[in-house]
Amino acid sequence: MAFGMRIGLIADVHGNDAALKAVLGALQERVELILFMGDLVGYYPFVDECVSQWDGSRMLGVLGNHDWILLDCIAHGGFPSESYCAKYGSALTRSLSRLSAEACSLVESWPHQRCLELEGTSVAMFHGAPWDPLEGRVYPDFEDWARFSSRSEEVILLGHTHYPMVKKWDRKIIINPGSVGQPRLSSGAAEFATLELPQRRVELQRVQYDPSAVIRDARCHDPELGYLVEVLTR
Secondary structure: OOOOEEEEEEOOOOOOHHHHHHHHHHHOOOOOEEEEOOOOOOOOOOHHHHHOOOOOOOEEEOOOHHHHHHHHHHHHOOOOOHHHHHHHOOHHHHHHHOOOHHHHHHHHOOOOEEEEEEOOEEEEEEOOEOOEOOOOOOOOOOOOHHHHHHOOOOEEEOOOOOOOEEEEEOOEEEEEOOOOOOOOOOOOOEEEEEEEEOOOEEEEEEEOOOOHHHHHHHHHHOOOOOHHHHOOOO
16 A cells, blocks of 8 residues: 655634644644644634744644734734724734744744645645635635636645535645634534645544633633634534
8 A cells, every 4th residue: 555645734723722732732643744724813812822832844834814914913013903803802912912033933934825746746725715815715615616727736725714624626625624723613622634645635633622721711801702712612
């Protein structure tokens, strides 16, 4: 039997360090590379704790929309808008107030998109979609798959929606591993995926973890945004 390369796929951590720890633990001995499809920050504030788990020797990332807002705030010496905070809570503001230089440098290092050649397979990474890398949304019920025709890559990796998905279309495979830090299906378990190349074999996975510290923080700082807790306790 021929063996290739096994890759971990993660996205949308959103400052949930407990969930990230569980996922990286599940992947620890199983993969050679971990690809991250953006949004380290937002919703929950434990960004530095997430960055302390980042292994630059085998993890590659792209920028998410919340990551971009963080960088824009840093560039202008400000904080997120009132409308942002009303929708997403105080976590990004609090993260900015104590952000380490290491965390800032890591997020600044991520491009909007990334193209790789792995095991003879072309791979493209986006947070959103090829036509809108930061904000494009491709849900499992997406219908206009022809929009992917402009890309030549055989594997296209996405995040942003927080919904896991594997779609085979026109000799391509399009994958969203779901959300590590804020999954939006029926389970609060942290979501991720593994990809085997060159076979292009995908497995969507979940791992249970203890979200109590993240929940306590959300209840304390953003009690009016009940969904921050509800999405972790379904």
